[in-house]
Amino acid sequence: MRRHRKGVVERLGVGTAPVLRGVMMTILFKATRSLENQIDEYLDTVSQGLIVFGEGVRHYLERDHTRFEERIKAIERLEGMADSLRRSIEGGLYGYSLIPEHRGDVLQLLESIDDLIDMAKETLNQFLVEQPFIPEPLTRHYTELVQTSIQAGEAVIVATRAFFKNLSAVKDNLHKVYFFEKEADAIGNRLKLAVFQSDELELAQKMHLRYFALHIDNIADEAESVADRLTVFAIKRTL
Template sequence: MKLSPFGQTRALTSQIDEFLDQVSESGLVLAQAYERYVEQGVDDSSEQRLQQLIDLEARADQLRRSIQTTMYSEMLIPESRGDVLGLLHELDDLVDRFKASFLTITIEKPEIPVELREDFKSLVESMGQAVDHTVRAARAYFRNYREVRDLVHKVSYFESESDRIAIRLRKAIFASKLPIERKRELREGVLRIERMANAAEDVGDRLTICAIKRSL
């Protein structure tokens, strides 16, 4: 039994690998950008990271469209085409979320109080791990779908960690003596990061279904 849905379509496999590279790098850049922002606020490096995210998102979108065109024009893997294209679309949306999230940071420039910084960094770390394992699970789907389940389990673990840290942060924010406007601003920052972990888990759920269908 073939474990990859593509057989000998090496050019397409190469494009998908490059696409997943863009998603993976976007997650790494975002985590680095957030970590520095939490410590230093918005500075010149923030704009550089944002531009990296913009470039990575543009390349990922270009690759997704190229893969879609190739799959339809060459009538490749019709039995799995819908699953593959749906999965790539969700991953592309994830990269777009990364860009939009950090763009908001560079515009609004919210300052993180010192006493909340460690938890913010922990939240970013958990989100980054959820994204990283989502990309690993996606690679597994295209190479050996039997590995998907274990990797998606790790995605769920880190998403749950993100939820736990986010709840702790929101409690700390609203227990503080900060003005209500600042509390709401910080809460939105927490939710923004938490939603990216949730989105990664959504992709993981889709991967689980796709892998089950491949096994039938």
């Protein structure tokens, strides 16, 4: 009787092993798909944050304070969503031991991307708190600088998305980041030159306007830093 039971157990053990493996593969597949969807949503959220940042600065330059404050609330909400998604992605990477050989790189990359929306939110809040006076002739320069910095950020988000979906396309998008970062530097320099050549502004006002130009330009600089890391991470994945 015992021998019969033992045989049954052994047969069950052999038969259930493939089933258990199948269940585990299904769980891992679902976890991987869920993680991919979360990464997409995370990148979408950061991208939306950059768009809202651009709208916020535009409303400030137009002196539309109601819409400007609405944009601040919107970017704060998006920044909170991005933080929650990033933490959830981190939990998935560790909880299911997904892509363990590249986990550290992915975490660094996501944290670097998070800095983009953090800086955008902080810059809008600085506009709210400090209320810089921007003369009409300078608004065009600020608008150009904001748009170009956002383009650098958007380009690195596209490159990051490619890192997870189509590694060969990463390089195709990184050159755009470097192009827009250089353009932002050039626009920022022209803006600062126009500020300090003005005879209508006090030195304190000039320093204040320079400060905000640097804050906006920092977004493009951060996009470049993310691109540098992404270049290294992409090379490591091909080794």
